Amino acid sequence: MLSVSHLFSLLGLASIAISAPHEKRAQTIYLAGDSTMAESGGGSGTQGWGHYLQYSLSLPVSNKAIAGRSARSYTVENRFQTLIDTVKTNDIVIIEFGHNDGGSLSSSDNGRTDCPGAGSETCTSTYNGQTVTVLTYPAYLVNAGKALVAKGAKVIISSPTPNNPWESGTFSYSASRFTTYSKSAAQQIGSSAMFVDHGQYTANIFKTMGKATVDTFFPNDHTHTSPAGADAVSRAFVKAVLCASGGVLDGFVKNSTASVEGSCV
Template sequence: MKAFALKGSLFSLLILLSSFLLKKDKITLYIIGDSTAANKEAKFYPETGWGMKLQNFFNNDVLIDNRALNGRSTKSFLTENRWQPIVDQLKAGDYVFIEFGHNDEKINKPGTGTTLEEFKINLIKYVNETRSKKANPILLTPVMRRSFINGVFQDSHVGYPAVTRRVADSLNVPLIDMHKKTERLILSLGEEKAKSLFNYVDSGHVNYPKGKKDDTHFSPYGAQTMAELVVEGIKEQKLGLIKKLKTK
């Protein structure tokens, strides 16, 4: 009877150990950034962040932990203590996708806006602290807004994407240039068809009774398309995550 109980205990221990090892081997991909990537509450549907669509591209070895939030900049994400809890639980082999710029440019908004120099310093902090945990930082430039004036496409992000590129180059960090990718996409679609990417809603919608015309945040289709561009960048940069992508 004792021998049977001992075997049972050993079997249970092996199950727990196997479960622990499987969990330990799982890669967590954190997303930090702003509303363009963030998870959305049901009351904002159909507004959708591209981070909400990324899990669908990966097998069960990768867990997407989307910490991006509306209105955040490299500065406010730090001062609100959104970053340190991620650092505390980062493990070797994890990834941190870093996409800011939409709100850093709001220099007249205290607590949010950053100068280009502050933006650079903050990005370097995210990169170095990610690497200190033997995890993998990936920099993403901000996605473009659908901004046309008299039929001419406008870039609202001034120098922030260029700073992201320079930090990526100087620190040898993989870069997914969403700024350039989304510019090409919007221009290829044209001013009118590009609305399909964004949160344009007719009046009478339960969440938007008066309708909505939003050239910053994405429709479900737009979020899916942005996630596809992120995956395209993962492949271009030959990240180890390629091996974890689902095969069709």
């Protein structure tokens, strides 16, 4: 027969068990990129497009983009590793770099430039007085993407947004090599990844809007957008996703395809 004190002890344990919180959270979308995606964009009067994505999606968005980063520096600073350690099954990570990944390693290494090439090539460089091995742009994306997928996440590899395509006075846009590299990386990551040609869809919307409007989107330089410009760039991303029937974001996009300007390509 249980003593009174033993009975109260058991009841106390049951109460603790019942009241113990269970971790419950919705799938989360994480953003990894540079200033064109990041909060506050690239300086005074600018905003990154990632800020506005939350308004088109039914899942929470956590913007981990950081100004000035490339696929290489985001890797070296262990920012991808932090995402890998954070994601849960069915979380979605959108990765978009390219603006800071170009340049040359031959003269001076800025810590951002990738090794030229489309595959497993490596370069030896000197950065901050240390000899370092530098990978290619797609290699950094594939390594991060496969590690995220191994944790149960899904990945979107997005091509970089264009600089102001109207700055010469007439419209001009040509996809950079980073678009080709991004598409290749998504294919290499596998079925849990998709490619979004954000650059092309943004260029298409900018072309439709015209020079006068688009010029106002770039208050400081030809790369970083005003809040209104960032909103347009965000809509271009959503349009690209909708035109791909949602892909890994299927069911989470609030907009209809017809409600976002531009046409599918």
